[in-house]
Amino acid sequence: MKRQNNFPLHFLVLLFLCRYSIASSHVRRLLLSHESEHYAVIFDAGSTGSRVHVFRFDTKLDLLPIGNHIEYFLAINPGLSSYANNPKAGALSLKPLLDKAESVVPKDLQPQTPLKLGATAGLRLLKADAAVKILQAVRDLFKNETTLNYKAEWVSVLDGTQEGSYFWVALNYLLGNLGKKYERTVATIDLGGGSVQMTYAISKESATKAPKEPNGEPYVLNKSLLGTNYDIYVHSYLNYGQLAARTEIFKASGNLSSSPCILGGYNGYYTYNGVAYKASSPKHGSSLRKCRTLAKKALKIKAPCKHKKCTFGGIWNGRGGQGFKNLYASSFFYDYAAMVGIIDPKKPSGRAKPIQYLHAAKLACNTKVKDIKSVFPNIDERNIPFICMDLVYEYTLLVDGFGLHPKQEITVVHEVKYKNYIVGAAWPLGCAIDVVSSSS
Template sequence: MLILSISKTMAKAGVTSTSLLALLLLLFVKFCASDTSILNRKAAPRGRVVSEDGRYVIVFHAGGVFTMVHVFRFDENANLLKINGSLEVFHQAQKTISSYAEDPAAILSFVAPLLEKAIYAVPTNLQPETPVIFGAYDELYLLGEEKYEKILDVVRGLFSESPLLYKAEWVNILPAATQGAYLWESINYLMGNVGGDYSKTVAVLNQESASVQMAYAVSAKAAANAPKFPGVEEYITAHHIQSNNYYLYSHGYFPFGAYSVRTAILKYTNDSYTYCVTNGYNVQYNYYGEMYNVRAAPSGSSYEKCRANVLQALHLDATCYVENCTFDGAWNGGGGAGLEKIYLTNGFQNTGADVGITTHSKPSTDLRLLEYEKFAKVACGASTFEDAHNLFPSVPLFDLPYLCMDLVYVYTVLVDGFGIDPTKLVTAADSVPYGDSSMRIQWALGLALELISSNHTKMQDITNVFAPSRTFVQIV
């Protein structure tokens, strides 16, 4: 029985929440009463109007703000097929798994219904060969191993009793560098760049809540000559996409995401006040249990003084053992044709849309990074919270006091950190047209695509989808 098995799995993981029994009873009643439950669907397809050809992949995206599930369908050549008229089946819960660190069992209250909806999108006869993968963002590491493993074990217990193809290692934390690589695959696949020379692809610079990532393609020669960094993640990995081979440079910078970097910047104040927040703001910023004093300077925010703190936080002077480094002592991959066209995604795009640099009403916007600097100076010049709100009414109220800091950081990390010319034309995007539809840019599609494109004849032979580094051709 599904519920009993989940209970045993959580008990092994050391979950002893007092709400466990009530939650399991609630789920049991819901599952048994529902005419679309997992239990019943093993025996009946429930009359769904879904073509039973193609290969399906289910990917859970457990981010810093939401928990989402995606269902993709591909043909034998790894072309994306529609499911009931849509390029994907997508559902989300406005909850994060990290917020349940003290009560992992409660995660079932929103993960189980998401799984239920995902399974419903897959024809019954194809469910046993449909992989289900759960990728959690790397900020989950901040909880400590004991807590995050309990969380992941609860999810593993749920998935193991589903009718889907499941491996315990497919429920894990997704490294930021791997996320960047999958984002690169996703956007270049949707744009139709896969299949041509690496020089025809675009680079991706992505910002999430805890990290930022850079990913772009390099030549086989550049991959062969890449410097080695013992004890450090591989900067360049091999990827197989729709019968095409690529070498990708990908690196994740932690903690330099939209929310985590605030703590790094606050460390470079004198602990009495900061020039990066709106005048009159005085709170404690809680990031994964660590508290930071946030006190606005008596004179208010200042673009120049805030930028000085951001430059310190980027560790531009960190020791770098090779030429061509970005920030925090990281290698930049050497550059090249794959870095000529740059796409900014997620946090970079969203921050721009909040202040009017970009927009969510169009899939993409071409811009120069100088625009981030211009709006940063306006935000840092706001004299009060009300003034800032009048200037930028679309910015969420929680983020508004930090708008000066956030915009200064976006400009500084892109120009000083990644070394992009501020006058260079780049593209901020949140979706890409595909056929007669469009799809949001997301790493989940890239993961599913690489799995489908794998040289393995059976999906169950694939072990670690969270650290792709297969060698598919001999480099000469």
């Protein structure tokens, strides 16, 4: 005999409809909430202008296009440092960028979309508390004018360590290396104008034995990226970027009225950070050998090393290893390689050897300033007097500073092909990946 069901038929129908309604409503909410994607809004507050980058990722953190581009980008001039006497006006200059960025991010995703601002050289150079007041004005703007996910500590002046680590993250992401073992990642040397950053992943053993930097900061950062933990060695050498290093080389020559690094026939000055340096060539022109001596002196190659191995200036080198085996050099390394014909300037990257910079330096140092365009027709007018110095410095930095073999092949990179796009490996992308990866 079958057991009788005690539930009335109409109750069962209502229960089914209720469950169906709840399930379909849940599906509908999932579809409408864009839970399959993440956004990040990153402000780059540079010395010449402010830029906003909006990035869009899927759940696997693959970069997705926004419209016809791989990111949304908008820039304005001047930069925040121009508002030293009016911080509120500086903050308000970002409002059009903020409004545009918000219009790109779906409304229901805005509360969980990170909003970060990193200021670079421009604010670093401001006197007294001008930078502090500008940053506070920006924090007030973000707090009152946006529904994006904002934290006060996410508005700051980037230090070299942050720039270096974000660049490493961005480049390895674009190359498809993140999420893999640290041995599969590449090392980066980013030669900017004011500083140079070396960054690469090291073994857990090396990380545990890492000393502290001279200022007490750690040499090693630990980051979890795409489900993989990385110990990342990073050091920023302030005053050893391409433009700042010129002043260090001038200082290394003492009170000489001329410099063997300046092209023959040039008599003038080099101004950096408001200080003018005499930049005149000796009577017999520039000398590669003497310029090399000055470059090594400027780098403090012979500084005491308290560790088993150092780069220059007594700085710990991270112990090398598999993460340093494949090296990518960027910024001025790429610019000069393209300018003097080491690589094809029409391509976003190319292979080079340090010794090729030395060969180019020999040509430059043996050429008079009036003839340099016939040797290197693509050289920028501003760099003409310093081309011997710059190429000597880049070779010396790679070989004597960072310990590369003169014939070691490296990649000099400006941009990377990602899917069907050419993408610049800039710090805002690395910052976006870092913050989205840590929050997802």
